């Protein structure tokens with residue numbers, strides 16, 4: 001009912017101006033969101049590692065939530081993909097020292113070094129842009145790949161750091177059973193929420209099989225995330241590629 005009303009309202013706005021307005025609104029949202037976490041971390045609301053992971057979990061998830069704002073035109077997905085792309089360019093500028101932005105470095109770096117923005121955060125925006133332009137809102141593969149990267153990897157860290165002492169994985173002492181359980185719960189939880197959301201807007205049809213397959217994908221991604229290969233391939237890439245490969249086979 002509410003979703004229908006929102007869908008009808010946004011459908012009444014012309015396509016290109018609507019996509020430009022949706023991109024502008026989301027870009028402002030992204031700026032405010034990252035800034036808010038920086039301010040909270042600054043006031044000691046949580047540690048910078050927690051702030052970074054909360055930005056990781058929420059940015060891509062809320063970004064996907066803005067997709068219904070875009071029109072039904074073929075170009076809409078590219079207007080949407082331009083948002084993480086622009087964030088990636090910004091991260092590149094800050095990480096390489098071309099742009100000075102101490103606040104952004106504080107909010108998304110692990111140890112406070114600007115060059116860290118050229119790794120995880122930059123790859124994260126690349127995955128969001130690729131999933132958006134390749135799969136968009138009518139295909140569960142991109143939605144689930146983004147959810148595994150945001151919710152899965154994010155919760156693995158948050159849960160693993162808190163409850164992972166004393167239950168290290170036999171094949172990777174840096175990671176834990178608790179962290180991997182957090183991955184499955186966070187990845188499946190965020191993916192299920194997004195699938196139900198896009199189903200409510202009528203973009204996809206999420207059946208019990210869709211959710212079951214999503215749970216299998218969450219386990220597969222958690223397994224890949226747990227492997228000692230982070231120095232070879234960043235978790236953001238390995239998790240998203242696993243989700244896309246499994247999703248292409250199973251959905």
Ligand SMILES: Nc1ccn([C@@H]2O[C@H](COP(=O)(O)OP(=O)(O)OP(=O)(O)O)[C@@H](O)[C@H]2O)c(=O)n1
Pocket residue numbers: 110120153156157158159160161164174175176177178179180183225226230235236
């Ligand atoms: N399956 C997992 C994943 C993570 N962790 C915990 O979370 C910490 C950070 O994990 P990781 O995701 O590798 O963190 P970063 O490298 O900081 O983050 P990113 O992947 O975003 O670069 C690990 O040291 C570990 O304590 C865990 O216990 N079990």
Ligand SMILES: C/C(=C\CO)CCC[C@H](C)CCC[C@H](C)CCCC(C)C
Pocket residue numbers: 026029030033034052053055056058059060062063066083084087108120121124125128236
């Ligand atoms: C710390 C991060 C990854 C490390 O693995 C995440 C970095 C996030 C970027 C700085 C910001 C990305 C913004 C999104 C593309 C858009 C969010 C919009 C929304 C409305 C909040």
